Amino acid sequence: MLDTLISAEPVTINDDACVLCxxxxxxxxxxxxxxxxxxxxxxxxDTSWFSQTVMEKLAxxxxxxxxxSKLELSILTAREKEVLSLxxxxxxxxxxxTILQLSxxxxxxxxxxxxxxxxxxxxxxxxVWGRERGLASY
Numbered sequence: 001m002l003d004t005l006i007s008a009e010p011v012t013i014n015d016d017a018c019v020l021c022x023x024x025x026x027x028x029x030x031x032x033x034x035x036x037x038x039x040x041x042x043x044x045x046d047t048s049w050f051s052q053t054v055m056e057k058l059a060x061x062x063x064x065x066x067x068x069s070k071l072e073l074s075i076l077t078a079r080e081k082e083v084l085s086l087x088x089x090x091x092x093x094x095x096x097x098t099i100l101q102l103s104x105x106x107x108x109x110x111x112x113x114x115x116x117x118x119x120x121x122x123x124x125x126x127x128v129w130g131r132e133r134g135l136a137s138y
Contacts, residue, residue: 002027003025003030004025006021007024008021008022041122072133073135075117076117079110080114080117083107086099087114087130088130088135093111111126
């Protein structure tokens with residue numbers, strides 16, 4: 001199985017209408033992108049040491065992996081927005097519990113609800129989702 005880019009252009013050859021098709025094998029590039037995304041996910045498990053600029057660059061890099069850009073922050077409750085905002089700032093569940101004066105179990109429940117509503121399965125994807133919607137400045 002190959003990943004390919006396909007391009008077609010109408011051309012005329014010897015007064016015959018033809019279509020020039022080009023297929024480019026991008027299997028290795030896609031594999032590299034997947035490996036890079038996996039590495040970013042691994043590193044972003046603890047984003048507290050990333051600068052704002054680095055986080056925004058990673059979010060731009062991951063933008064192509066976003067699943068549904070039509071979802072808006074309005075699907076989240078006020079508390080879920082607070083939790084997601086703190087996640088986008090690189091806070092751990094323990095940090096969020098302290099800041100919001102909640103138990104860690106309650107924070108985990110809010111995080112799970114956020115993930116479910118925005119359709120992600122990883123913290124890094126939640127960070128990207130939130131930052132794409134301007135949550136870093138929430």
